[in-house]
Structures are given as structure tokens and as C-alpha cells.
Amino acid sequence: MALGGGNWFSQNKILPGAYINFISKATANAALGDRGIVAMALKMDWGIDGEIFEVTAGDFVKNSLKLFGYDYSAPEMKGLRDLFKYAKKAYFYKLNSTTGTTSHATGTFGTAKHSGTCGNSIKIGVSVNADDSNKFDVVTYYNNVEVNRQTVATAAGLVDDDWVNYNKSATLATTTATALTGGAVATITSAMHQAFLDKIESYAVNAIGVVNNELTGGDGISNLNALYATWCKRMRDELGIKLQVVAFNHAADYEGVVNVKNSVSDTGWSAASLVYWVTGLVAATAINASAMNLPYNGEFTVGVEYTQTQLEGFITSGMFALHNVNGTIRVLMDINSLVTTTADKGDIFKKNQTIRVIDEIATSIATIFNTKYLGRIPNDADGRIALWADIIAHHRELERVRAIQNFEDSAVTVEAGTEKGAVVVNDAIDVVGAMEKLYMTCVVA
Numbered sequence: 375m376a377l378g379g380g381n382w383f384s385q386n387k388i389l390p391g392a393y394i395n396f397i398s399k400a401t402a403n404a405a406l407g408d409r410g411i412v413a414m415a416l417k418m419d420w421g422i423d424g425e426i427f428e429v430t431a432g433d434f435v436k437n438s439l440k441l442f443g444y445d446y447s448a449p450e451m452k453g454l455r456d457l458f459k460y461a462k463k464a465y466f467y468k469l470n471s472t473t474g475t476t477s478h479a480t481g482t483f484g485t486a487k488h489s490g491t492c493g494n495s496i497k498i499g500v501s502v503n504a505d506d507s508n509k510f511d512v513v514t515y516y517n518n519v520e521v522n523r524q525t526v527a528t529a530a531g532l533v534d535d536d537w538v539n540y541n542k543s544a545t546l547a548t549t550t551a552t553a554l555t556g557g558a559v560a561t562i563t564s565a566m567h568q569a570f571l572d573k574i575e576s577y578a579v580n581a582i583g584v585v586n587n588e589l590t591g592g593d594g595i596s597n598l599n600a601l602y603a604t605w606c607k608r609m610r611d612e613l614g615i616k617l618q619v620v621a622f623n624h625a626a627d628y629e630g631v632v633n634v635k636n637s638v639s640d641t642g643w644s645a646a647s648l649v650y651w652v653t654g655l656v657a658a659t660a661i662n663a664s665a666m667n668l669p670y671n672g673e674f675t676v677g678v679e680y681t682q683t684q685l686e687g688f689i690t691s692g693m694f695a696l697h698n699v700n701g702t703i704r705v706l707m708d709i710n711s712l713v714t715t716t717a718d719k720g721d722i723f724k725k726n727q728t729i730r731v732i733d734e735i736a737t738s739i740a741t742i743f744n745t746k747y748l749g750r751i752p753n754d755a756d757g758r759i760a761l762w763a764d765i766i767a768h769h770r771e772l773e774r775v776r777a778i779q780n781f782e783d784s785a786v787t788v789e790a791g792t793e794k795g796a797v798v799v800n801d802a803i804d805v806v807g808a809m810e811k812l813y814m815t816c817v818v819a
Contacts, residue, residue, distance in 0.1 A: 388606075391740070407416075407737055409657060409658055411464070411585075412580045412653050413464065413466075415469050415570035418443070418559075418638055420488050420492035431463070432463065434454060442454070443488075443490065452643070452673050456674065461658055465577050470562065474525050475560045477556055479494045481555065483544050483549075485539050490559050493556075493558055495516055495517050496514065496516055498515075498554070499551030500513075503525050511524070512525075512540075512743065514537055515551055524575055527547050538554075540585045550780075564750040567601060575613075575615070578659070580618070582606070584646075585622070607628060609630075617685075618632055619631050620647050622634045622644075628704075629729050632726065634646070634693075635693040635694060635695040637677050638676055646675060651672040652694060661730045664807070666708045666790060667706055692709060692710065694706070698770055708725065712724045722805065727805065731778065746764070778805055779804050781803065787799070
């Protein structure tokens with residue numbers, strides 16, 4: 375069952391669920407959720423078609439070849455190596471999944487398991503078995519390296535593997551290893567990205583990165599960034615699904631979107647490729663930490679030659695920028711694209727550390743309510759006290775890990791709403807920020 379979530383303005387919601395607002399303070403089960411989960415939709419030469427597939431950091435190192443068609447150390451994997459510098463787990467979607475001119479490589483004895491150009495690197499050879507002349511050895515090669523060998527009497531006995539769906543009706547005969555042909559990759563469209571966004575809604579992630587410089591005309595990259603930003607706003611504000619989108623050169627003016635400033639100059643790579651590293655970093659940075667001043671440990675050549683005036687402009691314009699500090703490339707400020715502030719959403723919402731804390735609260739409290747209280751606990755004084763105690767325990771854990779400070783139990787109240795089944799929670803937190811500026815006066819005698 376879909377549960378309600380998102381912001382509330384009046385107590386008029388129809389779906390059961392948790393509706394939570396975060397506003398700035400006016401001025402003049404207590405476990406915390408894991409972080410480090412990302413999602414990306416990419417143009418791929420190999421990979422699962424039409425489905426979201428999960429890859430852990432360990433999977434990527436061990437199984438990159440069969441997952442993406444390239445060895446972990448291959449130049450084509452540079453972006454994903456940057457992503458997994460910090461990401462613990464990723465959900466990927468192959469944009470060009472059997473769409474348009476995308477096709478599977480095929481041959482006499484089988485068809486590539488996945489679509490794309492990597493299928494053209496598969497070869498299948500057949501020879502008479504040395505021990506039994508009534509059987510055949512069917513050997514599959516990828517990039518001229520043997521990846522599978524089967525001994526069968528007829529093709530009907532072949533078992534599909536990580537590389538080929540075999541033609542069970544083929545007639546086996548001695549054949550020199552012959553390449554499959556016809557594998558191709560389609561041109562990417564915004565509709566393919568929309569298909570990914572529709573699918574990823576049901577997955578819990580911390581950050582989604584968008585890297586693409588191929589779209590032109592009505593499918594242009596600026597429109598693509600706007601598609602992701604609009605989707606993110608709907609997820610956060612209407613559905614209560616807390617995540618951030620990382621995009622290149624997109625001034626969304628929204629706390630849910632991180633606007634990456636720096637471009638990369640690596641041949642064959644999108645100028646937006648720093649998004650890989652930033653997406654992993656944004657997803658994995660702990661709720662009690664800031665990514666500010668963190669050194670870039672990725673593989674791209676990042677443009678960082680800026681003046682102090684330009685750097686100041688990046689901060690005031692809501693840009694996530696890297697800069698040169700005595701020869702080391704570092705994160706300037708851990709901020710999102712929010713620029714316009716209001717009485718309910720002040721400057722503190724520009725900091726990604728704040729967003730991480732409030733997203734943790736929203737996600738964890740909603741989970742507590744939806745799994746323990748919704749439809750199960752009476753909405754009486756005892757029931758509301760129990761909910762209050764769980765919220766207090768959660769916030770105390772936040773305080774223990776130094777994500778919030780100066781917390782008082784009295785800051786949380788749980789009251790009956792206007793409807794029989796409604797409860798209203800008022801909460802106040804003080805987010806701990808990382809040290810950013812040192813103002814020092816030294817008196818010398």
C-alpha cells in the first residue's frame with residue numbers, strides 16, 4: 375500500500391502516512407539510517423536491459439566485466455570508479471535498453487545476453503570433444519578470452535550463461551570461433567531518462583546523478599536537468615521521499631538539487647563527468663559531517679583555476695565547486711543550489727549537512743510511525759506519549775553522534791489532530807555545522 379508523505383499545510387490529507395514540514399527557526403527506534411546509496415541512468419555498451427539493477431562497491435570491483443562489459447581498470451569505467459570512491463551501493467539503469475537502434479549481437483549459435491556494442495566482442499567456437507566424438511565442446515570467448523565452455527551432444531543441451539543466450543535449435547558442427555555481430559547502441563532521449571525516473575521511485579536512495587551531454591534540441595541537457603530537478607521536488611515535497619539530485623551547471627534554486635560547477639576536460643567524456651564523484655560523495659557523507667574542504671581523489675582532470683571573487687560568486691550562487699588549495703583540489707563548500715530564502719527556509723537550508731539531518735529525521739520518524747503506530751496504536755494519551763518517547767530517543771541518538779545539539783525533550787510535543795486518527799508533532803532542532811571560518815584576534819605585547 376502506498377503511504378502518504380511530504381509537506382502539510384492543513385490537516386486535510388486523505389492517505390494515511392507521515393506528513394512532516396521543516397522550517398527555519400524565526401530569527402530578530404532510534405537507529406539512524408545508512409547512507410551511501412546512489413542511482414544513475416547511463417548509456418551502456420553492455421548490461422541488464424529494461425530493469426534497475428543493484429551493484430555494490432564490492433560487486434563493481436569483482437564483476438565489472440560481466441556487469442558493464444569492461445574490466446574494472448578499463449578507461450571506460452573511470453566515471454564509475456569515481457562514483458564508487460564513496461558510494462556503497464548503486465542502482466543503475468541502462469538508458470538504451472533495446473530501444474530504437476539498440477540491438478543484441480547475434481550469430482549462428484546464440485544471441486548476446488544483453489544489447490549493445492560489447493556483444494560484438496563475443497565469439498563462439500565449436501569443436502569435437504577429444505574424449506567423446508559424439509559430443510561437441512562449445513567455447514565462448516569475450517575479447518578473445520575464454521569465459522565459458524560446455525560439452526554437449528546437441529545444441530539443446532546448452533545452458534545460457536552470463537554472455538550468451540544459446541540457440542538451442544542450431545546444428546552443431548566444427549566451427550572456428552566466430553564473432554557475434556549487429557550489437558548497437560541507440561541515441562539517448564529524454565524519454566529514456568523519464569522511464570528511469572518512473573522506475574526508481576520505489577527505491578530508497580540518497581542521491582541520483584545525471585550525466586549526459588548528448589541531448590540536443592527539445593531533448594537538450596538543460597531540459598534534462600530540469601526534468602530531474604522537477605522530479606526531485608515532487609519526490610521530496612509531495613511524496614515525502616528524501617533524496618538529492620546532483621546535476622551539472624543547473625541553477626535549480628532548491629535544496630534538493632546540488633549544482634556542480636566544475637567541468638572536466640578528459641577526451642571522450644562529458645564535461646559534466648565530475649557529477650559521478652560528487653554523487654557518491656553527497657550520498658555517502660554522514661549526517662554529522664560536512665564534505666567541505668575534502669580533497670578530490672578521483673581520476674578526472676577538473677578545471678579549478680578560479681579567482682577569489684569567482685569562488686565567492688559560486689557560493690552565493692548555490693554552486694558546488696572544487697578549487698585549488700596549494701596544488702590540491704578540494705571541495706569549496708558543501709552546499710546545494712538553494713539561493714532564495716524565506717522566513718520558513720533560511721540560509722541554513724543551503725548547507726547539505728542540514729539537508730542530510732532533516733532527511734534522516736523525515737525518513738526515520740516516518741518509518742517509525744508507519745511500521746509501529748499506523749493502524750496499530752490507539753490515538754490516546756498513552757499512544758501519543760509512546761510516539762513522543764520514540765522521537766525523543768531518535769533525537770538523542772542524533773545528539774550523541776553530534777548531528778544536532780542543545781536538544782531538549784520539551785522541544786517535541788505530540789498532540790491530537792482535528793481528526794480521530796491524526797496526531798500533530800511539533801519539533802525543534804539545532805543542527806551542528808562543521809567549522810567554516812576562523813576569526814582570530816591576537817594581541818602581541
